[in-house]
Amino acid sequence: MLGLVEQERASVQQQSKLARFELSVVPHMGAAYNLARWLTRNDHDAEDVVQEAHLRAYRFFDGFHGGDGRTWLLAIVRNTCYTWLQQNRKPTLELEEEIPELDSGRSNPEALLLRSVDSEMLRQALDDLPVEFREAIVLRELEGLSYKEIGAIAGVPLGTVMSRLARARSRLQKALRGNARQGGAT
Amino acid sequence: MSCDDAQMLLDAYVDGELDLVRGIEIEKHMEGCQACARSVENLRALGSAMRSGGLYYQPPASLGPRLEKAMQRAGRSERRPTRFGWQIIALAASLLLAVYVVARMNPGIPHDASNNLVAQETLDSHLRSLMPGHLTDVQSTDQHTVKPWFNGKLDYSPPVTDFAPQGFPLTGGRLDSLSGRAVAVLVYQRRQHLINVYVWPAPGSADASVGESVRQGYNLLHWTRAAMNWWVVSDLNLDELKGFTNLLRAAPASAPAAP
Numbered sequence: 001m002l003g004l005v006e007q008e009r010a011s012v013q014q015q016s017k018l019a020r021f022e023l024s025v026v027p028h029m030g031a032a033y034n035l036a037r038w039l040t041r042n043d044h045d046a047e048d049v050v051q052e053a054h055l056r057a058y059r060f061f062d063g064f065h066g067g068d069g070r071t072w073l074l075a076i077v078r079n080t081c082y083t084w085l086q087q088n089r090k091p092t093l094e095l096e097e098e099i100p101e102l103d104s105g106r107s108n109p110e111a112l113l114l115r116s117v118d119s120e121m122l123r124q125a126l127d128d129l130p131v132e133f134r135e136a137i138v139l140r141e142l143e144g145l146s147y148k149e150i151g152a153i154a155g156v157p158l159g160t161v162m163s164r165l166a167r168a169r170s171r172l173q174k175a176l177r178g179n180a181r182q183g184g185a186t
Numbered sequence: 187m188s189c190d191d192a193q194m195l196l197d198a199y200v201d202g203e204l205d206l207v208r209g210i211e212i213e214k215h216m217e218g219c220q221a222c223a224r225s226v227e228n229l230r231a232l233g234s235a236m237r238s239g240g241l242y243y244q245p246p247a248s249l250g251p252r253l254e255k256a257m258q259r260a261g262r263s264e265r266r267p268t269r270f271g272w273q274i275i276a277l278a279a280s281l282l283l284a285v286y287v288v289a290r291m292n293p294g295i296p297h298d299a300s301n302n303l304v305a306q307e308t309l310d311s312h313l314r315s316l317m318p319g320h321l322t323d324v325q326s327t328d329q330h331t332v333k334p335w336f337n338g339k340l341d342y343s344p345p346v347t348d349f350a351p352q353g354f355p356l357t358g359g360r361l362d363s364l365s366g367r368a369v370a371v372l373v374y375q376r377r378q379h380l381i382n383v384y385v386w387p388a389p390g391s392a393d394a395s396v397g398e399s400v401r402q403g404y405n406l407l408h409w410t411r412a413a414m415n416w417w418v419v420s421d422l423n424l425d426e427l428k429g430f431t432n433l434l435r436a437a438p439a440s441a442p443a444a445p
Contacts, residue, residue, distance in 0.1 A: 016368060018257065020339070029253065033245035047249055054253050055260050065323055066335075111224070114231035119239035126241070140201065141236040147203050166197040169232055176232075 021061050024069040025054070031070055031143055032077045038138045039081040041127055045088070053080040071145070075153045078135060085131065110177070117176050125175040133168035140165055187215045192222050200229040278303075282365075301397065301408065304365065304417065308408075309401050311362050312382045312419040315371070321380070322358030322373055332359045336370050344370035344385040345414075347437040354381070354430050374430070381420040381430065388415040396431060398424070407431050 032053060037046035053076045057064075064072055126134060135154060139145045145153070147161045154161070192215045198204050199212045216223040282303060315321050324335040333346040339361055348356040354374045362371045362384070369386040394410040405424050408417045409431075416434065420427055 021257070026253070029250065030245055033249065034243045037243035043246075046243070047246070047252070050245070050249065051253055051256050055256060058257060058260055065325075111227045111231040114228055114235055117235050117239075119235075119241060122235060122239050123241060126236075137236070141233055142242050147198070147201070162198055162203075165201070166194075169197060169229060172232060173228060 017061065021058055024064070024066075025057055025061070025073050028070040028073045029054075032073055034142060035074055035077050035135070035138060036081055038126070038134055038142075039078070039131060040084060045084065049077065049080050049084050052084075053077040056080060068149070071149050071152055074139070074143075075155075078153050082131075110173075114173065114176060121176060121179050122172075125172050125179070128175065129168055129171060133164050133171065136161060136164040137168040137172070187211045189215070189219055189222060192216075192219065193225070196222060196225050196229060200226055200233065305399055305401060305406050305408070307364050308382075308384055308406060308417045308419055309404055311364060311371075311384070312404065315360070315362070315373075315382055316380065321360065323360035325358040327356055327358075329356060332356060332372065335359060336361075340368055340370055342370075342387050344372065345437060346372060347434075349374065349430070349433050352433055354433065376420075376422050376426060376430070379420055379422040381418060381422060381427070383434065384415075384417040384419075386415050388413055391415070396428075396435075398428075400424075409435070411435065 029050065032050050033046055036049040036053070037043065040046050040049055053073070057073055057076045060076070126137065129137070132154070136150055139150045139153060140147075147158050147165075151158050151161045156164075192212055195204060195208065195212060199209060204212065212222075216226065324332055326332050326335075327348065327350065329346040329348045333343065336344060336359065346356070346359070350356065354376055356372065357375050357380075358373045360371050360373070361368055363369065364384060364386065367386060369384050372383040372385065374381040374383065388410050391410050391413060393412070396407055396409045398408075399406050404419055404421050405427050406417065406419050407427060408415070410416070418427065418431055418434070422430075
């Protein structure tokens with residue numbers, strides 16, 4: 001009977017931790033899934049990664065001192081994804097210094113083209129980006145995070161966030177231009 | 187600003203991450219530079235295409251329930267002690283009950299024995315808190331930050347006062363658990379010595395004057411006042427710790443709200 005009392009106490013403590021966790025972390029499950037899905041490029045893997053990340057987050061939750069639960073969770077999701085990528089696939093670590101082509105934008109209709117780009121085409125172009133660029137642009141454009149938050153999640157300085165975003169965008173524009181040209185030729 | 191310099195900053199400009207001065211420089215530059223103006227237009231177009239393209243992946247409806255299940259499993263296994271652990275807990279619990287029963291049956295016996303248990307628990311908690319990263323959940327020297335931090339985490343609001351002017355600065359607070367209940371811990375500092383102050387409600391308890399004890403080289407002081415239990419633990423010398431205790435006891439039961 002005493003064991004039961006203790007069990008109850010332990011479970012009450014447990015519940016209060018769970019309740020706090022549910023309040024500050026679980027609401028960001030959608031953001032976690034979106035990021036995991038973009039990084040793993042696969043539905044099932046994304047779900048597994050999100051579950052694993054939540055379990056890790058719960059384990060480390062005592063070290064979460066308030067603040068932004070979304071950034072905190074996304075950093076864990078990101079790390080879980082990278083571990084997963086290392087274990088399951090050859091990570092696309094193309095980080096060669098490629099000077100982005102300074103397209104002068106002489107073709108004025110380009111903005112129009114970009115604006116009307118087919119979302120399937122855009123999705124494909126994003127999927128083809130190296131994972132570091134992909135995570136930066138997804139966090140920026142889809143999650144609306146600041147450079148500082150992205151830097152905190154990816155564990156890189158602001159300058160790196162800035163150059164990754166610039167290169168991601170330059171590659172995207174190039175890919176979409178290429179697609180459009182192909183589309184026009186056929 | 188040269189065109190090369192501007193090109194480097196266009197992404198940050200479009201993202202609203204440039205400070206005002208550099209943002210204005212970029213705008214000035216674009217007035218005279220068609221190429222950069224078009225690049226910005228392209229970046230904006232790309233951004234709006236990404237945000238409006240239905241690219242955000244929504245989790246399947248099954249993910250929420252799946253997570254909940256996994257969390258509950260993890261939660262149970264995290265706290266589940268080993269069989270040996272259960273025996274210890276059962277022993278401690280029966281001891282606690284025995285002490286309680288004896289104390290109840292014979293009011294002549296003071297609560298020393300049960301205080302002993304609390305003392306040991308408090309000391310264990312104090313020692314745990316000295317391990318790296320365990321001391322504070324909220325780090326602040328401002329009582330108006332520390333006090334509201336406890337809101338929603340406890341079913342009571344602990345009195346929080348900073349004694350920096352008296353040489354005992356408040357450095358933060360945390361949640362801890364004693365005898366199975368969540369308690370507020372206020373952390374103070376005296377030179378290099380840390381002082382943990384545990385406060386929790388003692389409904390219906392009469393006021394008790396300060397009791398003191400020494401365990402494993404640490405001083406422990408405790409009292410009950412205004413239906414609150416107070417325990418103070420530190421390796422600070424007893425005289426100074428008593429001085430600090432007097433400050434705590436003289437402070438208003440509830441610190442005034444932030445102006």
